[in-house]
Amino acid sequence: xxxxxxxxxxxxxxxxxxxxxxxxxxxxxxxxxxxxxxxxxxxxxxxxxxxxxxxxxxxxxxxxxxxxxxxxxxxxxxxxxxxxxxxxxxxxxxxxxxxxxxxxxxxxxxxxxxxxxxxxxxxxxxxxxxxxxxxxxxxxxxxxxxxxxxxxxxxxxxxxxxxxxxxxxxxxxxxxxxxxxxxxxxxxxxxxxxxxxxxxx
Amino acid sequence: xxxxxxxxxxxxxxxxxxxxxxxxxxxxxxxxxxxxxxxxxxxxxxxxxxxxxxxxxxxxxxxxxxxxxxxxxxxxxxxxxxxxxxxxxxxxxxxxxxxxxxxxxxxxxxxxxxxxxxxxxxxxxxxxxxxxxxxxxxxxxxxxxxxxxxxxxxxxxxxxxxxxxxxxxxxxxxxxxxxxxxxxxxxxxxxxxxxxxxxxx
DNA sequence: GGACCTAGTGTACAAATGACTATAGTTATG
DNA sequence: CATAACTATAGTCATTTGTACACTAGGTCC
Numbered sequence: 001x002x003x004x005x006x007x008x009x010x011x012x013x014x015x016x017x018x019x020x021x022x023x024x025x026x027x028x029x030x031x032x033x034x035x036x037x038x039x040x041x042x043x044x045x046x047x048x049x050x051x052x053x054x055x056x057x058x059x060x061x062x063x064x065x066x067x068x069x070x071x072x073x074x075x076x077x078x079x080x081x082x083x084x085x086x087x088x089x090x091x092x093x094x095x096x097x098x099x100x101x102x103x104x105x106x107x108x109x110x111x112x113x114x115x116x117x118x119x120x121x122x123x124x125x126x127x128x129x130x131x132x133x134x135x136x137x138x139x140x141x142x143x144x145x146x147x148x149x150x151x152x153x154x155x156x157x158x159x160x161x162x163x164x165x166x167x168x169x170x171x172x173x174x175x176x177x178x179x180x181x182x183x184x185x186x187x188x189x190x191x192x193x194x195x196x197x198x199x200x201x
Numbered sequence: 202x203x204x205x206x207x208x209x210x211x212x213x214x215x216x217x218x219x220x221x222x223x224x225x226x227x228x229x230x231x232x233x234x235x236x237x238x239x240x241x242x243x244x245x246x247x248x249x250x251x252x253x254x255x256x257x258x259x260x261x262x263x264x265x266x267x268x269x270x271x272x273x274x275x276x277x278x279x280x281x282x283x284x285x286x287x288x289x290x291x292x293x294x295x296x297x298x299x300x301x302x303x304x305x306x307x308x309x310x311x312x313x314x315x316x317x318x319x320x321x322x323x324x325x326x327x328x329x330x331x332x333x334x335x336x337x338x339x340x341x342x343x344x345x346x347x348x349x350x351x352x353x354x355x356x357x358x359x360x361x362x363x364x365x366x367x368x369x370x371x372x373x374x375x376x377x378x379x380x381x382x383x384x385x386x387x388x389x390x391x392x393x394x395x396x397x398x399x400x401x402x
Numbered sequence: 403g404g405a406c407c408t409a410g411t412g413t414a415c416a417a418a419t420g421a422c423t424a425t426a427g428t429t430a431t432g
Numbered sequence: 433c434a435t436a437a438c439t440a441t442a443g444t445c446a447t448t449t450g451t452a453c454a455c456t457a458g459g460t461c462c
Contacts, residue, residue: 008408026271027229030449042411047451052408066267066418066449070227108400128329128399148401196399198329199309200349209438231419246440248421253438265447267419 007056014038014049015058018069028069109195113139116197117150117160123174124148124160129196135160136195141188148193153184163189208257215239215250216259219270229270310396314340317398318351318361324375325349325361330397336361337396342389349394354385364390 007015017037021029029037034046050069053059062068109116119133127148129135135150143149149163151172161172161182172182208216218238222230230238235247251270254260263269310317320334328349330336336351344350350364352373362373362383373383 010409022227026223027268028227030267031451032449040410042413043450044412044452045410048409061450064417064450066231067228068268068450108398125329128326128331128334130329133329192402194401196397196401197309198397200395200397201393211439232421233419241440243441243443244420245422245442249439251420262420265420267448269420 127175137191139191150190151187328376335398338392340392351391352388
């Protein structure tokens, strides 16, 4: 998930703590600060992690200096942004393959379970979402009635619609009065739409 | 040049050295590192500067911790984000006072002459811009025919419309078929719209 | 089973580092 | 001229902090 190679869960946690400190406070933690944060009762417990992080190339250290932890990937800098997961059809169904592009929407939209999709088609036009817009999606398996979702139908296609579960079927309602709703027996919710971004010109 | 108040030449030099270290290396200098850099032969020489810098509000320090220098103006790094300059009316004219809020849209929208406005009203609804959306504006005094602009009319109000200069007047065209265009003799362009951002839920 | 990685506890030590006192030269400012 | 502010030297002290050593324990891999 990060560009870092195979950090263990614990190592990643330590790494994130270091990054957080540097970001929030301007200077990194000491060995003992890390120990306290993670309930480790020996400086050496932390030393192991730091050595591992350095060996794996996540950080660089200057020996015998205090707080001398340097982040190798100016990670946070580059780790900003949401995964641009592909194009989602609002009209005809397209494929939504996960790609590796990223789109940086800054503080307004960022989080571990957010991603972005480019919208294709005009079926949500009356919800003020046009062809070429990007929707920000919060990944989650459920939605409330009437929420706008990215849904995956039985044949594996993804689409952007309003979510209306009915008795024996699910109505995927476009926001376009010239288009008819789609009815499916089953569909999986990929996430709900929490934002829209459009670039003009 | 900085927002810092009346640092002496020496103090400014020390401050810049600290900033440079933090930027380049990721962690700040120790008292003795600063001393060496400036040829000061006693730690106390530096302590005086640090105390002065702290008193003048340029830095913040945690006592008895190493390298614990925090920059108060988190200068370049955290200047991300666009100024949220206020609300712009798309229906009735509102005031667009410059506020101090910021909105971070990341790499997609950032630059020295970009700012954001919250949209008020539905007059651009057919351009898929709804009440409560944010528009990203590139500040510039001119626009091409038909571009969407933030225009300031003679009475000082700002509005979001399509820009249609005509022979003896200017037509400010809403994107709402139930609304009539506004005609003005003169209007100043504050900028053109380069993006739209909407937060849902 | 043995080699190896991860993840610790606990203790101890030496170096790194901030903070302090005392002293003093310089430059403005009233 | 006196006072204050800024800058600096010299040396000392106490704390912070990185590092090392010895030892334990749970995994994985061959």
